[in-house]
Amino acid sequence: MCIFAPIMTQDELFKVLVAHCKEYGFIFPSSEIYDGLAAVYDYGQMGVELKNNIKQYWWNAMTRLNENIVGIDSCIFMHPRIWEASGHVGAFNDPLIDNKDSKKRYRADVLIEDYLGKIEEKINKEVEKGRRKFGDSFNEEQFRATNPNVLREKAKYDEVHNRFVKAEQESNFQEYRQIIIDCGIVCPISGTCNWTDVRQFNLMFSTSMGSTADGSNTIYLRPETAQGIFVNYLNVQKTGRMKIPFGIAQIGKAFRNEIVARQFIFRMREFEQMEMQFFIKPGTELDWFAKWKEQRMKWHVNLGMGAENYRFHDHEKLAHYANAATDIEFQFPFGFKELEGIHSRTNFDLGNHQKFSGKKIEYFDPEENKAYTPYVIETSIGVDRMVLAVLSNSFKEEQLEGGDTRVVLSIPAPLAPVKAAVLPLVKKDGLPEKAQEIMKDLKYCFNCQYEEKDSIGKRYRRQDAIGTPFCITVDHETLNDNCVTVRDRDTMQQQRVPIASLRQMIQDKVDMNNLLKNLD
Ligand code: ATP
Numbered sequence: 001m002c003i004f005a006p007i008m009t010q011d012e013l014f015k016v017l018v019a020h021c022k023e024y025g026f027i028f029p030s031s032e033i034y035d036g037l038a039a040v041y042d043y044g045q046m047g048v049e050l051k052n053n054i055k056q057y058w059w060n061a062m063t064r065l066n067e068n069i070v071g072i073d074s075c076i077f078m079h080p081r082i083w084e085a086s087g088h089v090g091a092f093n094d095p096l097i098d099n100k101d102s103k104k105r106y107r108a109d110v111l112i113e114d115y116l117g118k119i120e121e122k123i124n125k126e127v128e129k130g131r132r133k134f135g136d137s138f139n140e141e142q143f144r145a146t147n148p149n150v151l152r153e154k155a156k157y158d159e160v161h162n163r164f165v166k167a168e169q170e171s172n173f174q175e176y177r178q179i180i181i182d183c184g185i186v187c188p189i190s191g192t193c194n195w196t197d198v199r200q201f202n203l204m205f206s207t208s209m210g211s212t213a214d215g216s217n218t219i220y221l222r223p224e225t226a227q228g229i230f231v232n233y234l235n236v237q238k239t240g241r242m243k244i245p246f247g248i249a250q251i252g253k254a255f256r257n258e259i260v261a262r263q264f265i266f267r268m269r270e271f272e273q274m275e276m277q278f279f280i281k282p283g284t285e286l287d288w289f290a291k292w293k294e295q296r297m298k299w300h301v302n303l304g305m306g307a308e309n310y311r312f313h314d315h316e317k318l319a320h321y322a323n324a325a326t327d328i329e330f331q332f333p334f335g336f337k338e339l340e341g342i343h344s345r346t347n348f349d350l351g352n353h354q355k356f357s358g359k360k361i362e363y364f365d366p367e368e369n370k371a372y373t374p375y376v377i378e379t380s381i382g383v384d385r386m387v388l389a390v391l392s393n394s395f396k397e398e399q400l401e402g403g404d405t406r407v408v409l410s411i412p413a414p415l416a417p418v419k420a421a422v423l424p425l426v427k428k429d430g431l432p433e434k435a436q437e438i439m440k441d442l443k444y445c446f447n448c449q450y451e452e453k454d455s456i457g458k459r460y461r462r463q464d465a466i467g468t469p470f471c472i473t474v475d476h477e478t479l480n481d482n483c484v485t486v487r488d489r490d491t492m493q494q495q496r497v498p499i500a501s502l503r504q505m506i507q508d509k510v511d512m513n514n515l516l517k518n519l520d
Pocket residue numbers: 224256258265266267268269271272273338339340341380381382383384385
């Protein structure tokens with residue numbers, strides 16, 4: 001039985017989480033001994049396991065559960081014309097604004113979105129107050145429609161929101177600045193409203209390929225993995241004899257020179273994406289869009305991190321090539337933010353590559369007896385944001401009976417970096433040897449850790465802190481009865497289990513196939 005420790009503010013929780021990630025080998029600032037490199041992070045011994053498990057869950061859900069989805073692995077370097085065709089050279093910009101006093105740089109759209117988020121938060125708090133006050137007789141709809149505080153905040157929200165959407169649609173950056181000033185949005189560092197004009201900033205990193213003497217070429221580090229899929233569409237369709245509808249999935253690094261990168265691994269300059277482009281017959285895109293929205297939400301909720309922590313946010317401003325777009329937002333410690341994007345991209349990408357490369361990119365549909373450029377539904381999720389979602393959702397500081405506390409990561413068991421720890425109670429009397437025997441048996445099936453240092457209580461805490469679902473303790477009795485004590489991470493309940501049943505017991509809980517079966 002455990003009670004939650006005094007509630008920390010979300011800000012405090014986030015700081016504690018970042019420190020925890022470093023202390024337990026999940027995530028380190030890059031180049032730390034040289035004082036780090038902004039918005040670049042390395043994954044440590046625990047982080048890489050978690051990340052690999054997330055990738056495996058995504059990859060298998062895409063390519064194994066769908067016979068018509070195959071994977072590729074394309075290069076980071078691509079022909080520079082690709083980024084002209086995709087529109088990234090001309091229009092992959094963020095609107096930036098500087099505070100003249102602090103000299104800090106912000107994304108103008110994010111400042112406004114955060115302001116709107118705070119109003120939303122205020123409204124929700126007001127509603128919660130009402131719920132507490134009126135108890136069972138509380139009617140939320142009526143409360144939202146009549147409470148003067150809610151109505152006042154809602155009117156403020158609507159006014160700013162409407163201006164923002166209009167400014168977005170018209171790419172009116174002067175108006176972005178005006179909204180920021182009219183709303184009194186101040187720089188969190190200087191506390192002033194002394195803003196520069198809003199400027200556009202291209203997010204692509206460039207480098208050069210070939211020696212200067214040969215005439216070097218400017219090339220880009222890819223800002224998304226999707227284009228590697230589009231330019232391989234013909235290769236995969238032909239060699240895989242793929243019939244529409246079909247999808248191509250890819251996991252890989254992407255690079256963006258983000259203006260503001262202050263949210264740990266939420267916004268990095270080097271990150272990883274898991275993208276799937278689903279090629280379909282023109283005219284069927286809205287049906288497929290709805291299907292992929294549903295599928296992707298199911299994939300997330302299936303992890304058991306609370307359906308209430310996800311929501312869709314449909315885009316009000318659509319890119320000129322898209323005819324539907326939504327984000328799956330997750331409740332991060334700093335509020336609901338984009339975790340994944342789902343976009344109906346029409347035939348914009350394939351059509352443009354056809355134009356720029358001069359190669360025909362079409363599909364001959366035997367059922368329709370005609371050729372067309374396929375339409376595309378894209379699902380695109382950041383691996384690192386997913387890692388952050390899992391870590392922030394599972395991090396708990398608990399107060400135990402007797403005044404003790406523990407930090408536990410209740411990571412969904414199939415994603416946990418280490419599945420079981422094997423712990424001899426003492427470092428003598430043949431217990432380490434027995435524990436090593438168990439290790440030998442389990443290590444081919446699961447990532448296990450053997451630990452013999454420190455008291456058993458300390459070892460339990462260390463395993464809780466990295467999210468290990470099972471601790472297996474070998475004691476003197478084990479030598480007689482071939483049974484061990486298995487402690488469950490979440491309930492802390494202990495039970496005596498025959499060594500022969502360990503493998504099955506762990507498998508039942510950590511098997512990723514159980515997750516996948518729920519999706520099928
Ligand atoms: P944002 O609005 O937060 O900048 P975006 O709309 O530009 O994100 P997309 O281009 O749709 O993002 O990229 C797809 C996914 O890639 C995002 O949902 C996110 O999970 C991930 N992603 C994008 N940029 C970053 C980044 N700088 N760091 C980490 N993950 C990112």
